[in-house]
Amino acid sequence: MTIETTTAGVLALILIMTLVTLATRFGGVFIMSYVRISPRVESFINTMASSVLIAIIVPMAFAGDAGALAALSVTAVAMLILKKPLPAIAAGILSAALVRYMV
Amino acid sequence: MINTAHSYQFQPGKVRSELIRMFPISLFVVAFGAAFGLAAVQKGLGPLESLLMSTLVFAGASQFAAIDMWGAEVSVIPVMVVVFAINSRHLLMGASLYPMLKDVSPAKRYGLMLLLTDANWAVSAQEYQSGRRNLEVILGGGLVLWLAWIVGTWLGVYFGGLLQDPKSLGMDMVLGCFLLAMALxxxxxxxxxxxxxxxxxxxxxxxxxxxxxxxxxxxxxxxx
Structure with missing residues (x-):
């Protein structure tokens, strides 16, 4: 099934994308409202939160170029030393720009 | 259960301070939004259509992916599958905030989810693990990120030439670096x-x- 990208078609596509995204935004919360939060569920949630974070970051490092890898490693080191997010992020972005400029 | 229902009290001052806290990140989101706006018009989307997409969908990676599949005709099912796959992390993110979200009314609960992004979720989820309850960052942080995304798209649509290659400035790594900093x-x-x-x-x-x-x-x- 295809939609022609006329004005009406584009609006329909945007609406479809919005609804699909809304389903993901609401879905997890909706399902959880039927789950009783026991200590075990609680610890699952806590572990899952860390895993999701790592699952977003790791592909960026592996699928990315040398700049991406530089950005993430510099951010990690700077964060562990400085313990301040903003300087660490700035250093990471700067090193990505630098590596890409040089390579 | 009845007595404790919806016991989460939003502090307006904290919403404001979380908005300010996310402001530096939102500047980078503007740059990222500009890249999207530029890509969208180059793929044939109208300025208002691009803005509407950013306003309603508000999920950057999936918007870039959808734009990649754009043409004179767009296959609906593949776009839906790709958008769902990229955004499916929201399912887990929303679920992980549920221990806090259960303490607000359903209207507020799902209203907050409209503003859920990786960045404000990462702050809220990590603070929850340290024993602090922070839904204000979802609201305040989400609002400023949403506005930044719209403003960025607008800039990209109309002044796209200003920032031809945000990647060369490392702009594509802002979110990754931010999430990593939060994780650590x-x-x-x-x-x-x-x-x-x-x-x-x-x-x-x-x-x-x-x-x-x-x-x-x-x-x-x-x-x-």
């Missing part, structure tokens, strides 16, 4: 899931407070 910040247990942690000698792992990871490594973690 504060409480010790946040480093537990880094690959490097697993390479540490056992007694170092033991000292680092990563109970769940340690149990998992030793095979003691019950299947959840």
């Amino acid at each position: 910040g504060g409480k010790k247990s946040r480093v537990c899931w880094l690959p490097g942690y697993l390479l540490l000698p056992p007694h170092w792992q033991h000292g680092s407070g990563c109970r769940l990871t340690r149990m998992w490594l030793q095979g003691h973690l019950p299947a959840v």
Whole structure:
């Protein structure tokens, strides 16, 4: 099934994308409202939160170029030393720009 | 249960301070939004259509992916599948905030989810693990990120030439670096899931407070 990208078609596509995204935004919360939060569920949630974070970051490092890898490693080191997010992020972005400029 | 229902009290001052806290990140989101706006008009989307997409969908990676599939005709099912796949992380993110979200009314609960992004979720989820309840960052942070995304798209649509290649400035790495900084910040247990942690000698792992990871490594973690 295809939609022609006329004005009406584009609006329909945007609406479809919005609804699909809304389903993901609401879905997890909706399902959880039927789950009783026991200590075990609680610890699952806590572990899952860390895993999701790592699952977003790791592909960026592996699928990315040398700049991406530089950005993430510099951010990690700077964060562990400085313990301040903003300087660490700035250093990471700067090193990505630098590596890409040089390579 | 009845008495404690919807007990979460939003502090207007905290919403404002979280909005300000996310402001520096939102500047980078403007740049990223500009890249999207430029890509969208180059793929044939109208200025208003691009803005409407950013306003309603508000999920950057999936918008870039959808734009990649754009043409004179667009296949609906593949776009839906790709958008769902990229945004499916929201399912887990929303679920992980539920212990806090259950304490607000359903209208507010789902209203907050409209503003859910990786960045404000990462702050809220990490603070929850340190024992702090922070839904204000979802609201305040989400609002400023949403506005930044719209303003960025608008800039890209009309002044796209200003920032031809945000990648050369490292702009594509802002979110990655931010999430990594959040993952590493504060409480010790946040480093537990880094690959490097697993390479540490056992007694170092033991000292680092990563109970769940340690149990998992030793095979003691019950299947959840």
